[in-house]
Amino acid sequence: MRHVRGFDIARPLSIGMLVFMMMPLVFLPLASIFIFGTRTGLEKFWGALMAPEAVFALKLSMATSFWATVFNVIFGLFAAYVLSRYNFWGRNALIVTISLPTAIPTAVAGFALLLLWGPYGTLGRLLTPHGFQIMFTAGAIILANIFVTFPLAFGVIKPVFDTMSRSLEEASATIGATRWQTFWHVTLPSLRGAIVSGALLTFARAVGEFGSTILVSGNLAGRTQTAPLYIFAKFNEGQIEAANAIAIVLALFSFLIFSVLFFARDWLDVD
Amino acid sequence: MKAKETLIPRREEPVNHAVPPPAAASVVGISKRFGKTSVLENISFDVAEGEVLVLLGASGSGKTTILRIIAGLEMPYTGKVILHGKDVTELPARERGVGVIFQSYALFPKMTVEKNIGYGLRIRKRKRKEIKQTVDELLSLVQLDEHRKKYPSQLSGGQQQRVAIARTLAYKPEVLLFDEPFGALDTQTRVHLRREIRALLKKVNVPAIFITHDQEEALELGDRVAVLNVGHIEQIGTPFQIYNQPATEYVATFLGAANVLDAVVRQDFIEVGAAQIPKTFDKDEFKPGDCVKIVFRPEDVSLSRNDFLRPGYARLSTAIIDEVTFIGAYERLRLRLERAGGEECKTVESPYYLTTETPDREPTKWIIATRPKPEASSTRLHVGERVVVALTSFTVLRQQVTRGTN
Numbered sequence: 001m002r003h004v005r006g007f008d009i010a011r012p013l014s015i016g017m018l019v020f021m022m023m024p025l026v027f028l029p030l031a032s033i034f035i036f037g038t039r040t041g042l043e044k045f046w047g048a049l050m051a052p053e054a055v056f057a058l059k060l061s062m063a064t065s066f067w068a069t070v071f072n073v074i075f076g077l078f079a080a081y082v083l084s085r086y087n088f089w090g091r092n093a094l095i096v097t098i099s100l101p102t103a104i105p106t107a108v109a110g111f112a113l114l115l116l117w118g119p120y121g122t123l124g125r126l127l128t129p130h131g132f133q134i135m136f137t138a139g140a141i142i143l144a145n146i147f148v149t150f151p152l153a154f155g156v157i158k159p160v161f162d163t164m165s166r167s168l169e170e171a172s173a174t175i176g177a178t179r180w181q182t183f184w185h186v187t188l189p190s191l192r193g194a195i196v197s198g199a200l201l202t203f204a205r206a207v208g209e210f211g212s213t214i215l216v217s218g219n220l221a222g223r224t225q226t227a228p229l230y231i232f233a234k235f236n237e238g239q240i241e242a243a244n245a246i247a248i249v250l251a252l253f254s255f256l257i258f259s260v261l262f263f264a265r266d267w268l269d270v271d
Numbered sequence: 272m273k274a275k276e277t278l279i280p281r282r283e284e285p286v287n288h289a290v291p292p293p294a295a296a297s298v299v300g301i302s303k304r305f306g307k308t309s310v311l312e313n314i315s316f317d318v319a320e321g322e323v324l325v326l327l328g329a330s331g332s333g334k335t336t337i338l339r340i341i342a343g344l345e346m347p348y349t350g351k352v353i354l355h356g357k358d359v360t361e362l363p364a365r366e367r368g369v370g371v372i373f374q375s376y377a378l379f380p381k382m383t384v385e386k387n388i389g390y391g392l393r394i395r396k397r398k399r400k401e402i403k404q405t406v407d408e409l410l411s412l413v414q415l416d417e418h419r420k421k422y423p424s425q426l427s428g429g430q431q432q433r434v435a436i437a438r439t440l441a442y443k444p445e446v447l448l449f450d451e452p453f454g455a456l457d458t459q460t461r462v463h464l465r466r467e468i469r470a471l472l473k474k475v476n477v478p479a480i481f482i483t484h485d486q487e488e489a490l491e492l493g494d495r496v497a498v499l500n501v502g503h504i505e506q507i508g509t510p511f512q513i514y515n516q517p518a519t520e521y522v523a524t525f526l527g528a529a530n531v532l533d534a535v536v537r538q539d540f541i542e543v544g545a546a547q548i549p550k551t552f553d554k555d556e557f558k559p560g561d562c563v564k565i566v567f568r569p570e571d572v573s574l575s576r577n578d579f580l581r582p583g584y585a586r587l588s589t590a591i592i593d594e595v596t597f598i599g600a601y602e603r604l605r606l607r608l609e610r611a612g613g614e615e616c617k618t619v620e621s622p623y624y625l626t627t628e629t630p631d632r633e634p635t636k637w638i639i640a641t642r643p644k645p646e647a648s649s650t651r652l653h654v655g656e657r658v659v660v661a662l663t664s665f666t667v668l669r670q671q672v673t674r675g676t677n
Contacts (some may be wrong), residue, residue: 165375165377167373167374167375167377168377168379168380170342170344170364170371170373170377171371171373171377171379172379172390173343173344173363173364173365174342174343174344174364174365174367174369174370174371174439175365175370175390175391175394175438175439175442176365176366176368176391176394176395176442177365177390177394178365178394181394185379185390185393185394186379189379189381189382190380190381192381
């Protein structure tokens with residue numbers, strides 16, 4: 001019998017096993033969203049998607065996630081700069097604190113925000129009499145999104161800062177650039193890839209946020225109901241098609257973002 | 272500190288400036304500490320317009336720190352940096368107008384070659400036309416016209432270095448500082464590039480300071496060389512001076528191989544063990560009874576089978592050949608000096624013991640001699656043979672006393 005050079009039986013077996021294991025865990029749940037969502041016909045699906053409350057929920061999710069992302073990318077950039085450029089007492093404690101929010105259950109995060117900003121909260125108690133109430137508004141959703149996605153952009157940007165050669169910035173300074181010019185022309189372009197992927201990660205995570213949002217938003221349809229909350233509410237009301245339509249959109253959206261992250265890696269890091 | 276014996280006329284040093292040209296860059300009494308560790312002590316030197324000064328030292332000698340202080344990337348503990356008559360010690364790096372060529376070149380990876388070169392002018396808000404013209408000129412000066420649209424990662428090490436130089440020349444720097452510029456390159460490219468850069472520097476007439484640990488590079492590149500040793504300057508002079516008239520044992524041994532022998536100054540001669548060699552230096556410099564060191568290079572040693580010496584040669588001793596090695600262009604011999612003992616001076620063991628080619632001193636006296644090819648092939652010498660050792664040239668140094676702070 002002729003041997004096929006380099007043929008290794010473990011290869012097809014292990015690949016097959018991997019796909020097989022992922023079937024019930026990932027592929028089938030995702031597939032069922034699409035199967036259920038389109039079972040009653042595309043027209044029904046479109047109708048469910050275009051329901052005013054559904055459209056509002058999607059828009060609200062996008063808007064709140066967008067602002068949370070903007071904030072966290074700028075903050076992450078700043079925090080990464082400070083924490084990789086300066087060495088000071090308490091630096092490691094700060095790094096751990098920044099990274100903490102991802103480890104905290106999202107319901108706890110929402111609860112913590114309520115305890116601070118709510119009508120009877122530590123700060124809220126003082127602010128509410130002056131007509132300032134941020135809880136149960138879109139602002140609360142943004143706050144919750146910021147909290148739970150806090151370390152994502154930072155976590156992507158900081159390692160790039162750490163490995164960036166100081167001599168680039170020193171060269172720029174000796175050439176005559178101010179700190180700001182150096183940051184804008186030299187540092188920032190090298191961070192482009194990290195910023196884009198940090199932003200996409202943050203955005204994807206924020207759009208899907210549920211646990212903290214449901215606590216701080218009040219879940220008011222057409223006012224503070226985000227897309228994940230809408231799915232939950234419609235499911236509870238027994239309107240599976242309505243829930244399903246939004247679920248498909250969110251699933252596709254995540255798929256898109258992670259495809260960009262994966263396939264654009266080369267482009268993002270291009271020298 | 273030193274006196275030079277020239278027993279036979281040597282090719283004299285090329286013309287020296289009668290009046291030193293005004294300094295383009297000066298460092299005055301610089302010292303630097305990191306915490307409690309002193310890394311630089313009282314460093315002072317000048318660089319003239321168009322001159323190339325090389326700071327030569329082993330790693331840890333403080334040479335990079337000096338460069339960073341001149342560039343404004345590090346603050347000195349004491350002392351001043353003066354560029355074209357202006358005290359810039361307190362100015363930040365960006366206001367000094369110095370050009371630094373970093374060891375890694377530090378080219379901006381996301382900018383093309385022409386963008387890198389034009390960077391200094393762009394941030395100075397110069398007109399687009401002016402920038403383009405300067406960039407074009409510099410591109411042809413460093414011969415990179417066809418690479419203008421490339422990114423640094425697409426260039427070779429030598430090309431990147433030329434971009435780095437052009438990038439600093441664009442804003443007409445007061446002084447160019449090169450931080451071990453050839454460190455990352457292979458030997459062949461290195462030799463080629465340093466000739467190229469030397470020619471380029473003469474063309475643009477900008478004063479330059481190089482730092483290196485490579486003595487050959489220092490001798491070839493520098494109009495003058497400053498030899499640094501643990502934070503202070505041992506000697507500063509032309510390559511000819513520091514090689515042929517080393518001021519200290521450290522300089523002698525750091526720049527190539529050197530033989531060092533203990534000796535005592537007498538009324539009419541210098542006593543090296545049992546040998547007496549003539550003393551022709553200024554009377555005042557050493558008194559009879561002074562302990563000194565005789566320093567001579569392997570090529571300053573003349574070997575012969577008989578006592579017939581050419582006039583001007585100083586007979587040192589006889590020696591037994593211990594080892595003969597063929598090293599390409601010349602032959603190297605290791606010799607054991609006979610009757611060279613009998614120390615009268617209690618030698619303070621020198622703290623510098625860097626050159627592996629410096630022969631052991633105790634208890635037998637070893638010296639290294641080299642002979643050029645023609646001599647080696649006309650008079651073959653063999654291991655075990657007894658020869659007469661004479662010196663064609665040597666330097667007399669005072670015994671190294673423990674160094675205090677400058």
